[in-house]
Amino acid sequence: MSEWINDQACKERTMATCTQRYRSVQPLPSLPLDQCTTCIDEGMHTVAILMLSTNLTAGMGTPRATYIPPLQFFAFLATLTVHPHFTTRTRDVEKQTAADDALRYLQQVAKLVGPRNSGLVRAFRFVEVTKPTASRNRRAVMRNTTDLAEEELEYDADSIRSRFATEESLWSKADDFWSVVWLELMLDVLGADLESHAEDGTIPASMFAQYLASVGERGRNTKRRLMRAILADGTQSSLAEFHEVWRDETKGPRNPKNQNVNCQHKRQKLDLDNGDFGDYGDESSAEDSPATSNHRSRSSTAKPSRRDSGTTSADSDDKSNAAHDKPNEPLTGVAALGGTPSLHLRTRILALLVRLCALSPATLLDTEDLFDIFTEFLRPLPLAIFQQFVCPPQSYLDPDALSSMLQMLFRPLLAGSGAPVYDENVVTQEVFEECFAPFAAGGGGGVDNAKVSVMVESLLRLLWRNGGLVGRRSLREAVERGIQVRREKVAWDGRRRIGFKALEEEEAGMVMEASAQRMMSVLDLLT
Template identity: 85%
Template sequence: MLSTNLTAGMGTRRPAYIPPVQFFAFLATLTVHPHFTTRTHDVEKQTAADDALRYLQQVAKLVGPRNSGLNRAFRFVEATKPTASRNRRAVTRNTTDAAEEDQEYDADSIRSRYATEESLWSNADDFWSVVGWAFNCSVAHPHRWRRWKVWLELMLDILGADLESHAEDGTIPASMFARYLASVGERGRNTKRRLMRAILADGTQSSLAEFHEVWRDETRGPRNLKNQKVDRQHKRQKLDLDNGDFGDYGDESSAEDSPATSIQRSRSSTAKPSRRDSGNDDDSDESQAPRNKDNEPLTGLAALGRTPSLHLRTRLLALLVRLCALSPPTFLDTEDLFDIFTEFLRPIPLSIFSHFVCPARPYLDPDALSSMLQMLFRPLLAGSGAPVYDENVVTQEVFEECFAPYAAGGGGGVDNAKWGGGV
């Protein structure tokens, strides 16, 4: 119905008919919630998740994040408040109509726990905690990554479109992405390093400890179909209308997924990462780095989730660069941002490093890329005799005089290979 209303009258001057913003937040949860994706064999639930994703993609493309209200719907609840009081989404905003937005957003108007206590926006601490967990899944939990990947693609499309819309009228601080950056905090460089740890999350013990699952036992697979049938048969045998026992009528989910059970098992903000893996109930040892099927440590692009994961990571880097270039006071100026990039990118293995400095698909414009590279390679040239160059832009003449003639200084073969690959 929602899709039909959205597309009705396309090509005419008729307005698009869309629901209140709380429905968008609800649908965004359905697209990735394990009960509708990786923890169920129910085809109808899986279809609902796919339909919800497709509808949100249509809204973002046809109506836009600002006109549709997606920018107001996708707000994370403050983790310090009790669940019951968090449905109003009282978060720090850069706009002046916070009270109006809180009145407009009322998750309780949707009679589903997936709009309230099971909502993505209530369970995740902030956008960056989801980013870090999603990229952890790209390495450690591929079955969950398939759903988080499409969610991240949708979010990056929406964040990019919303940022450009605000750039047109000079209101960058009010954009969705600026709001997500505000959750990081303003005090010092250490808090801003969290962004890079999220973007480069690699499924290791330390990364999983910082960016843990959004929902408890999220990485477990579906319940065994045979056991589900036995449970349903058992419920039907207990049907006793005279005594008020209605069996499984009106039960929308299995006993394991019931609201009561969900409340009992709800995760606190300090919960440890699940030790469950894809589809089986045997504990997996996440105290070690992720390994392949031959029990060997992952290497190369596999250590960061392979090409699709790397592409989304670079899209996030590009979005950061774009915001900082448009409005440095909102977060950082580009030179400080590239300095943080350098801190995290320079130590990574050569096989991955080359994909950030010489990408097959460019993710930065030429000026931004040259600025990042000269800052990235400046430490590599230390001690090589190269003249000091502190400007933020590299011209052809400067490159030929200050960079190209020199090898990496004192770093051995790996640093020389990184330097050569960048040149």
Template identity: 30%
Template sequence: MYLFSWLFTTPPLAMATVDEVPYRSPVPLQWELARQTEIFLEDSLWPQAYSLLFNVLASGTISSTKAVVPLPQHLAVAATILVHPRTTTRAESEYEKEAPKAALRFLRLTNSLVGPTDAKFNLAFGFSQFASSRQGRRRAESPMFVEHDNLDTRPLNTKFNQAASVWHCAEDFWHAVGWAFNCSVLHPARWERWQIWLQFMCNVLEDDWKEREKKYQEAKQNQTDTSVLPENSERSEKEASQGAEPKEENHTGKKPKAKTVVQDDLGIFRESLIFRYIASNTTAGRNRRIMRAIFANGKANLGEFKEVFNDELRIPVPDQDLHNTKKRAGDINLDKDDYGDYQNNSDEDFEADQSSTSVSPPAKGSNTKTRRSKRTRRGTRNAMDEATDPIKMAKNKTPSQENSNLAPLGGYTSLALRQQLLSILSSVSEKLPRHFMPLDDLYDLFVENIRDLSLPIFQQFISPSNLPHLLPEAHSTLCELLLFVLRESSAPSSDDNYLTQAKLEKCFLPYAAATPSVGNNAKVSILLEALMTLLHKSKMLSVTPSLAEAVRSGIARREQASRDRNSIEWAYLKESGFRMKFMVEHILP
């Protein structure tokens, strides 16, 4: 489709940050520091472990061009600590609540100083436990826990490693995404933690892709610079050794290594973290499952994207919290063998995750986990328990809560993350259409999932000022495709591959929706308003008699076609039309 030929003519503006502040060269972590960190993690001293790694990583960063990088296992455990119930919603002390903060500081610094590639995020953030379960085969073991001879994959003896980690409990990245967005609608307490994890992961995916784009462009430039050289590299090296300008010839003799990056059918992009997540599932419905995860709303997708951790929604009873607090307040007396609560920390959260990733009752006759029954005794549930119960939440929702603004998709932060993921997928589709899907097919899926959204959410997705993750070119293309679906059939088509003022006046502005629904007409008006804004920002829109007439006639046509004028959708339609008139009369040159 020619409509997409100009989507990615220039790299995102954020690319400049990679050029201005290059990543530092990685230096392996010394064995002594790695061992000390492992001791901290084994003893559940998580804040100390990641404060140590943070200080080591940050030392000498003002003048040094190198940075000491942690092991992938440290990164994997840190990402689990961000979201695991044991350190978040079920943390038993302020000390444990400090662990996610320390882990997040460490993860962000690693990503900003070293970058996803040199930090080996591909090893740290791999969902490999369920790699083959979707095809019905035996679950595969993660390489991180098998290759003991490799320091980068040697397992750590920590509570958050292996079966209790998010990388094992989640089926794949899209399972975690779908559950996180379900939490944004149904479970605010869990969403508070999942949004931090998901925001970090989205930033990592973006940074990893941009770094690979930069390397690809550099290799492409090197290929152009060396295109005049003989194809036989041995001949070039021989000529360099015999005489003229040996330094220049020796330097160029190494260029074919960079040249292979471009010739390998964009292999550098196939090694990206986001493509690994996409390719982890090879079933026929892979692409639609990805879309369902991004647009999960706590309703139809709740059965597909279930909770990641076992009993994730369970919260501690206040009496038990008070008891634990009193125990922690006591002094530790080693002479009297009084260790406070050090040896009494409950490992139920970890044992449950290791036994299964789904909620299941214990076997008959089992002596495990007898301290707490799966069924809460009558009278012990409190208001917080009921607030996080999905069944009671559904019953207690009022109509105003159900339809208020952005609640059906979890609020502004949730929408921003969803659009950020769509933007990342657009980049992948543009570079790897054969391995992922063509760009026009991807945008067809976007349209399929966006067009039926409620009007407040639809406006947030479309408005250029609210969620500016998409490039202006991609944004205008999405708006055009939505208009092709929603506008009346009598509207003419155009041979122009690019959006112009003439095309806007001829094909879009004067027309209403295909149905008399006031909601659809409001969506058409919002889309037209967005296109006018995008053209204005690009200095491609100016006031002309034809533009003013197209805006005026289109507003009248959409209002006349709409029937229900006592609904909130009518207010959206009127307000959008007013803004378009105001733009023509007071803003446009």
């Protein structure tokens, strides 16, 4: 009994420490809440977000609680940050600004209040919603309490009369977490919430664990879907499984010339006496002003671009976008996964999976099984992408996790090479010299040998960063022998290659030589 009491006291102290990092909260009073809602109803999103941000940051540096709106506002603003109507399919600077402002406000909430304390965790859920009515009777009223009760933050479809809060909401359009293009904000919230639950020992209740709940109940094939989602590349097979959230969201903004013609053609008569306000306040009207601006991407993990479904284009618009819709040359290398920023977000999801499985194996699976799935999907990747996952400029995994993943990846590549099988958790310099550094890939070809080279380099750098290397002769000999045998393996492969295969082998040779030079530089630094 005393042990249980001590354990509970420890958890309470941990939760108190976690809470102290964030400001306390209270519901936004009815007057500013109604003002914000009215602005949203009238399409003045930037004004509404400014009022929300002002109430959030007021009183910083004092014990005073901060004001936050009901949950559906967070869900609505998250939709604005990615919806094509405000991003990829508009030239309207005001709409793009609204998307940027919404993102900044949600980032402020996550930083100042925290995912759990603010209700972001409950707001970022997939729900069935209905179209709102005109009633505002259910809006929040002024409350004196400083504690934010959960029922006060629940969804109220009547609060926001916008299709982006209902049928066009990200949370109602997408099937689940793995079906959408995710925000960096989303990863920030997932990570902070996971660590918060780690502190009080409630990992299964975390937001990420809840997203994985249905996956964890099924077999390995379902768990493999996680990797297919993380590595989705916009090909037909990927799009078939992870379909568009909004129809035609890959299309760019409409042609300004045709836009003006269509606007004149569709312009409605303004008759104030009879309550006909024409196009004023109509969110679904044509795609606005031809004013140009740079489009800033707010997400890039699962797919490299976004698409729209809320509006139906006229035939003339489709013709004007014909150049956009023509298939281009297939992207290669890192560009196939959306470039370096996209890869960074993908590795963050991998790191979250590793962290979750290390903290609570029963929630999904243990780390060994997780790395087995990683190996299945990472090993066949094109060399340029493979290199980014196994030997990135900055490691996204902790040393133990990276070491375990590299060991798992080495097994199929070194099979048949004569390398001793190493099946322990800790890799020391002696193990590195005997089991990994001196060997070439078991199969022939430059690509596999280049992959072995970058993995040996990654393991060498890992040992160096963690003070596990001593500059001795045996280390240099092992590294130099491995470089030589891999060169010989490629040189004596004997297969004649042409076209793409020849280019692939040429690239592999350059990667292998660059990796060899970097490893020798590390050895020179040691001596």
